Amino acid sequence: MELKDKLKILADSAKYDASCSSSGSTRKNKSGFGNVAFSGICHSFASDGRCISLLKILMTNCCIFDCKYCLNRKSNDIQRAIFTPEEVCQITMNFYRRNYIEGLFLSSGIIKSPDYTMELLIQTISLLRKKYHFGGYIHAKAIPGASEKLLKDLGLLVDRLSANVELPTENGLKLLAPNKKESNVSKIMHYVNTNQSKKYVPAGQSTQMIIGATKESDLEIMEKSANLYSNYQLKRVFYSAYIPVNQDSLLPTLEHPPLKRENRLYQADWLLRFYNFKVKDLLDEKNPNFNILIDPKADWALRHLNEFPKEISKCSYYDLLKIPGIGVKSAKRILSSRRVFKISFEDLKKMGVVLKRAKYFITCNGKYFMNYAFFQKEFIERNLVLEEKIPLNKIHEQLRFFNE
Amino acid sequence: MNNGCFIYEDTFVHLLNLIFYLIQNHLKPENIKNTMYTPNLLDHVIVLKIEKNPEIISKIITSMGSFTFRSIYYVFLSDVDNKELIIYYLLLNGVKYKEKVLYHRNLKCVEKTINISRYVLHEVHKYKGFLRFKELENHILYAEIEPENDILFMVSHHFQRRLKNEYWIIKDVKRKIVSIYDKKKYYLVSEENFSLETTKLSQKEIEMGELWKTFYKTIGIKERKNDRCRMNFMPKKYWKYMVEMEDIL
Known part of the structure; x- marks a missing residue:
């Protein structure tokens, strides 16, 4: 050959x-x-x-x-x-x-x-x-x-x-x-x-799990990952949407590989490793699977709306990380900059904050971005779902191959 | 003397010396340009006699920190039009805010400095991956790049360490500069002073290119095909010099 x-x-x-x-x-x-x-x-x-x-x-x-x-x-x-x-x-x-x-x-x-x-x-x-x-x-x-x-x-x-x-x-x-x-x-x-x-x-x-070949819920998958990270200090757990290559009665028949689900699992994986989230914050027996329409962090924020809106000029690093649209880098930038000047919504954009998501959950110098009467779960949820349709290609490089 | 267009002698050190002279004498430049600049009718061109004192570098590093200094240098390497003026305003604020100057992200010059230096470093990183060598008949490795910014020496620095026991040549097609590595050091030479003995490829070259193309085509999963995502991470401007993209272009 x-x-x-x-x-x-x-x-x-x-x-x-x-x-x-x-x-x-x-x-x-x-x-x-x-x-x-x-x-x-x-x-x-x-x-x-x-x-x-x-x-x-x-x-x-x-x-x-x-x-x-x-x-x-x-x-x-x-x-x-x-x-x-x-x-x-x-x-x-x-x-x-x-x-x-x-x-x-x-x-x-x-x-x-x-x-x-x-x-x-x-x-x-x-x-x-x-x-x-x-x-x-x-x-x-x-x-x-x-x-x-x-x-x-x-x-x-x-x-x-x-x-x-x-x-x-x-x-x-x-x-x-x-x-x-x-x-x-x-x-x-x-x-x-x-x-x-x-x-x-x-x-x-590192290790890899196939997603969607068997019936496990996202909760089971995330618990497995969390165990792997804490027991063996793994650098990464990779999730791979199941692609049917064989015919077998034991295998599910899928028209498309579950790429969006895979995307959600990666997002949650990041939340576990860099954002101080625990699996039980994100999923439980009643909701064992991720919301396909909204990313896990925004979904969590909507369920804990009483903790929001957070004030950018005051809240701690860990609180900043809990805000949808703010990542590790932008949180650090906010910390270093807010000591030297008053941060406005416009400045946040320059710091790499994804404002179209973050704006619903924050106040800048005590101000909300629009009439505070709209600070309601249904309103925010609807807008977030609409915005999710825009390609997410800039959230994180590592998520690159899961954008549909 | 205010509101003039000041000319510097093309080097980074001279530019820094000029800017500090301007700051110390409270001169506000309308523009700062190198000697290649052709002034228009309205320009009031000023050429000052200023020494090139390299000590300025350590002076900046001590007062504003090495991170700030490096960011300024990356701006200098960029192809941005009014980069000299951005550096001027950053140093002007640097005198005031010292090592904290880059925290002032609400200042336009800070925002631009951060963005431009990221843009330059990003391009260097991309070329570390996307540059493709071809082996010539005489076993020399040869590559061409077409970067937006003046980064040939940074790319060379990377390959000096990676392929230290090879002879290699990298050419910046846009700036017409060539980097030549002789297993000890690399030298930057202008294209006019350089000619290749042969541009014939080695016998193995075609075979290796074909092997790589086979791998490239095979490794993509067709059920996950995503052209837009590929384009985001590997914009078309890089494709021209990449073997595996020849058939797709």
């Missing part, structure tokens, strides 16, 4: 993995070939608007598992391919030299056994690091079920190591991925978390 055909098959099988970030690690160019920028660099954007930072490929798409949702499952009759370690190195080095990529994202179907597969990954990456002196970013997938020794070896070679949870509950896994065990994934996460250092997986670990 020609190299081009192999690349086509093995990139096609890898594309459903959402993670492509190359951030969180920094390495100086000692070896002579390549370094890592802490902020991460996007090298291109694909036709779906997602960033391309890493050469995202599978070592092989051969797999002994039969997960219902996966293109590469054993029972699918598709063309199979496998890279040699030398081939992966050649492509990576040539792409990196031409500045096509920031590094390599290497995952794999499980061939023969978890240990065998993991050894193949280690062999490839160690060739790349030691023979080719590659100093760029490497993200590798840990293979669930492989031995601890191999996990240790692989972690010393890469910047980021990850294992995918895939489905938020054990029941979902039993149904759709009968060969996978939750405990195998948490074993990896626990090991990486306890051993993480500047030398071992410096950029930390």
Whole structure:
């Protein structure tokens, strides 16, 4: 098989993995070939608007598992391919030299056994690091079920190591991925978390969940994420809207992938990590799913309207973060600026506050932006829903590929 | 002497010296321009003899902080029309507000300084990703860029560290400057003083370009196709020099 055909098959099988970030690690160019920028660099954007930072490929798409949702499952009759370690190195080095990529994202179907597969990954990456002196970013997938020794070896070679949870509950896994065990994934996460250092997986670990393949509610998904963040200090949980690639009676039939739901989950994920929100603030047994029409923070604000409007010139940093339309950056800007002058609505706009949402929830120097009689839930809600239709492309870069 | 158009000698240090001279002598410039400027009939052009004292830089850093200084420098690198005047007003306020000057976001010059320096840094960051090298017959890596702002040396600085064991050349097509790296240092040369021995691509080049295009086309998920989103993050002006976009343009 020609190299081009192999690349086509093995990139096609890898594309459903959402993670492509190359951030969180920094390495100086000692070896002579390549370094890592802490902020991460996007090298291109694909036709779906997602960033391309890493050469995202599978070592092989051969797999002994039969997960219902996966293109590469054993029972699918598709063309199979496998890279040699030398081939992966050649492509990576040539792409990196031409500045096509920031590094390599290497995952794999499980061939023969978890240990065998993991050894193949280690062999490839160690060739790349030691023979080719590659100093760029490497993200590798840990293979669930492989031995601890191999996990240790692989972690010393890469910047980021990850294992995918895939489905938020054990029941979902039993149904759709009968060969996978939750405990195998948490074993990896626990090991990486306890051993993480500047030398071992410096950029930390991440994981991914498929959204909409099983019946879990947003509440269950968010609780799972919150646990992952607090138990294993994950850098990121990625959510991936389920795209039907297989026909199976156990799988839902969807016309479109649930992109908006995915968008809401990312927004809520940010609220957990940077805005001091807890899952129970956003969702509960009565409302286990996010409002598709309004973003989670605005939705929360509408349910707690008695805490608003907040006065920009007085309220604390954490209160500023609770205001829809104000983010971490703009909150910090407000703090530093309000000491030196009186902030007006016009100034807020210059500071990056999304005024079309924030204006309903704030006062500037005691003034509301319009007649205070309109400070009512129904009125604000209606206006927010209308404004949501405007593309949200500027809220946060990381949400970029979820805009419909 | 008020209300004139002051001319500086094209360098950042000279501009700073001139501005401080103006501030100290309470002269309010109508405009500040470099020597390339062709005055119109109404301009009252003033050329002052002012020394180029680099100590001015540490003076600004001590009184206004290094972040403020860097922001001013990025404004200087930008292609914004009246950037010199923006720098003048920022320094004028900087004398008054010291290291807190950038907190005064209600001032027009502060708002502009912050926005322009972000615009310049943003472009540098984009080119770190979107620049594409092609390998020439003699193994030299060659790239062309067309940035809005004067950022060739900042881009070069990045690649000096990243590809330190390669010979590479980056050309700013718009400004006609070339950056040449010889595995030790990079040099900025004007296009007139520079010629390539060969512009023939290496044998491998076509094959690698094809391989990259294959990857690029494969990695997009067709169920999530979103041209607008792609355009937002990768505007069309960058496409011209990107291998993977050749077929799409």
